[in-house]
Amino acid sequence: MIVRVRYFASFRDHVGKDEDRLPLAEGTRVGQLWEDLARRVPHFAAFRAMPPAAVNCDYAEAARILRDGDEVAFLPPVAGG
Amino acid sequence: MHLTTGPIDAASLLLEARPSDGGICLFVGVVRNNNEGRQATAIEYEAYAEMAEAEIERLLSSLRERWPQARVKIVHRLGHLEIGEASVAVVATAPHRPDAFAACRQAIDRLKATVPIWKREFYADGTTDWVDPTRAP
Numbered sequence: 001m002i003v004r005v006r007y008f009a010s011f012r013d014h015v016g017k018d019e020d021r022l023p024l025a026e027g028t029r030v031g032q033l034w035e036d037l038a039r040r041v042p043h044f045a046a047f048r049a050m051p052p053a054a055v056n057c058d059y060a061e062a063a064r065i066l067r068d069g070d071e072v073a074f075l076p077p078v079a080g081g
Numbered sequence: 082m083h084l085t086t087g088p089i090d091a092a093s094l095l096l097e098a099r100p101s102d103g104g105i106c107l108f109v110g111v112v113r114n115n116n117e118g119r120q121a122t123a124i125e126y127e128a129y130a131e132m133a134e135a136e137i138e139r140l141l142s143s144l145r146e147r148w149p150q151a152r153v154k155i156v157h158r159l160g161h162l163e164i165g166e167a168s169v170a171v172v173a174t175a176p177h178r179p180d181a182f183a184a185c186r187q188a189i190d191r192l193k194a195t196v197p198i199w200k201r202e203f204y205a206d207g208t209t210d211w212v213d214p215t216r217a218p
Contacts, residue, residue, distance in 0.1 A: 008129050009199035010211040054197070057132035058139075073129060073197075079212040080126070080133075080157060080198030081110045081169050081189060 001026060001068035003033070010076045014043035024066060030055065031062030034074060044074075051075055083137040084130055086160045094172040097154055104178035106185040110169040112162045116212065120205040126159045126168060129197040133157070136196045143191075144184050151175035151184040157198060168200075 005020045012018060024033065030053050038044040052075045053060050066072065091109045098105050112124050137155055144153050153173045162168055169192065173185035193214070200212045 006129065008197065009127055009201070010213075013211075054129070054132055057129075057135045059195075073132070075129070075197050076199060076211065077213045077215040078193070078195065078197050079200045079214055080128075080196050081193040 001066070003066050003069070004071045005033070005037075006071065006073045008073065008076065011043075011074060015041055028066050029062060030060055030064045030066065030072065033066065033072060034062070037074070051077075083134055083155050084128055084157055084159055086158065089156050089158050089167040089170050091167055091170045094154060094156070094170055097152065097172050098174040099152070101176055102152075102174040102181075103176050104174065104181040106173045106175075106178070106181040108169075108171045108185050108189050109167050110189070112164050112166050112168055114164045116202055119202075121164070121202045122205055123161060123163055123203045124168070125161050125201045125203070126157075127199050127201070128157070128159055130159075132197050137192065140188065140191050140195070144188060147187070148175065148180045148184045150177075151180045153184050153188050155188060155192060157192070157196070159198075 002021050002023055005022055007015045031050055034050045050062050054073045055064055055070055095105055114121055141153055151173050155171050157169045171185050171188045173181045175181040201209050202212055203209050
């Protein structure tokens, strides 16, 4: 299955692009996807815990199982207002 | 739509009141010329727009549940803003002021905590940085 991963603000700067389309094994959870990314992106490796994550535009827990076509985003600390 | 790239007309939000409303509480957030001891010259706001719209809708829905008498409207600006420009406006109208104050306060506090919007500050020394409210001072 394929999921779309989007990067915003400081995360986009560190990854160097807006998004990825990543092939994942069926049953992959949000937390496992984060661990995969942390192995590849030095900035993410420094995190002690997974940052807030969203699946299909709503906050999601690390245990959430991803489906084909899902849009995932890990969110830098929000700073609106 | 709660996100806009154009200037926010805060005064027009005061027209949201119904004849049965006795109070209007308007909060306007503006770009400040300093942050954490550094002199700022401008801010650039960025959003995960689809999620920010959805998250504001969820926020408004929870406000309606908690304060059924109040009506709340939120507008957040994106893009490049100069010092003193309005970045966000929240208006809460209600029959009586306690609900208007409470709903307005809750709206801006939750927006700042959960809505996926980020800001990059530009400083007088030519550097820039993403604002991180979770960073220890």
